[in-house]
Amino acid sequence: MGDSTDGSSTAAQSAQSDDQNDSRSKGGFFRRVIGALSPSDMGENAPGDLQSANGNPSGHVPLDITSLRRMRVEDVAIPKADIVSVSDAISKDDLVALFRETGLSRLPVYTGTLDTPIGMLHLKDFALRHGFNGNGGAAFDLKKMLRPLLYVPPSMPIGVLLQKMQTERRHMALVIDEYGGVDGLVTIEDLIEQIIGEIEDEHDTDEADYWLKEKEGQYLAQAKSPLDEFEAEIGLSLTDTDEVDEEEIDTLGGLVFMLSGRVPARGEVVKHPAGPEFTVVDADPRRIKRLRVRLPDQKAG
Incomplete structure (x- = not known):
């Protein structure tokens, strides 16, 4: 029993150490990316730092750093017409159906129209209360599950937004126009794809399926x-x-x-x-x- 406990303790410490190393590694990557994209120059070594952080010894970056520094949120945002969002009056069954249909894990929530957003709903929060099929016994209250959203202007540099997302631990932001209406949506994946290339996931069309x-x-x-x-x-x-x-x-x-x-x-x-x-x-x-x-x-x- 003593040996088993010691072994479990050692394994737990090892796992914790690995998590800390991963966290430091990710933090280092984001710091290099944000530094490379920041409006202030870091010197001639900035692009090299980014390539090293990306684990790419060949130095291939989809866009050069100068171009990335010039890019704004409006250059990468999903247009308003393509945003998948839900009303705060949606029923539980309709919400489950929408999660299944779209395969998305985060949805902006609005009152009346999308120009009046009130937050973001994460699939994980819904599943913890009601299960993935919506069969949980808790009373359905959408507003209790909402998380805050970021609101950003279309002219914001993507490096500034990436830093803001990392600091506030938000993965989604709504782009707000000069009149206060919603102009688009951007996710942290959209920003990272500008640096390391397209990130394929299970919802993208297969390479073999055009x-x-x-x-x-x-x-x-x-x-x-x-x-x-x-x-x-x-x-x-x-x-x-x-x-x-x-x-x-x-x-x-x-x-x-x-x-x-x-x-x-x-x-x-x-x-x-x-x-x-x-x-x-x-x-x-x-x-x-x-x-x-x-x-x-x-x-x-």
């Missing part, structure tokens, strides 16, 4: 989806128009770039002469990443 059919007449597609394959999927030619030279493009992203004449921003809608609409779901200043494709009414209806 698109996902969300409903009849609507697709969520990667910008690198082969154009000819997508045309075969929807049964519609997207290159049979004077505005598109099929010899110059091979992907959906290339098609949208050619139609708009530039890299469109997140939330921007690009219309095709044949009827389909392309909404930019994810993009950075250099390239389009994901698109939502809505087919003409006669197809979608």
